[in-house]
Amino acid sequence: MSPKKMDPPRDMQLGMHFETIKHGTVTVIEYYNTHTIVVAFNNTGNIRATTAAKLRRGDVVDRNVPAQSSMVGNKIMSASHGQLTIVKVEDSNIVVLESEDGEEVRMLMAKVKKFQETYAKLHEDIVTNKENKPKSLDSLTKRSKKAKDVNKILNNMIKNYGE
Secondary structure, three states, X not given: OOOOOOOOOHHHOOOOEEEOOOOOEEEEEEEEEOOEEEEEEOOOOOEEEEOHHHHHHOOOOOOOXXXXXXXXXXXXXXXOOEEEEEEEEOOOOEEEEEEOOOOEEEEEHHHXXXXXXXXXXXXXXXXXXXXXXXXXXXXXXXXXXXXHHHHHHHHHHHHOOOO
16 A cells, blocks of 8 residues: 655655755655655665655655765864865775875774864864853852852951941
């Protein structure tokens, strides 16, 4: 028993393009109902069925693409090659990177993940050094224990001044 075809809404017309979170754009091929919409991934050509809600959210996953491909485009820092950009992830746990000079570099996945962690930590430190400002109203009004103790001492001194 196949699902009954219904008329698609305006934003789900055949040929409409939707952006996904991790796998590029998809094109609507067939619309049956809100629970069954057939789409094709523009970059790989893979075809998949999804729901209208997931399609509108961009939450459509290309199952034929390896999970590590979401790493493509990330940058890492290497002592010997400088800043590297991840170009491709191969099946045999090898990552292809490109240096700023255009030189191709191959590394093992474990090494790349280690570089990514250190790059993220370095980048995070730079951001936190620039922004040591309070993030909320609560953090602006909170006082440290020392400040409270100093305020108590000053209040006691003012009360006892005239005695």
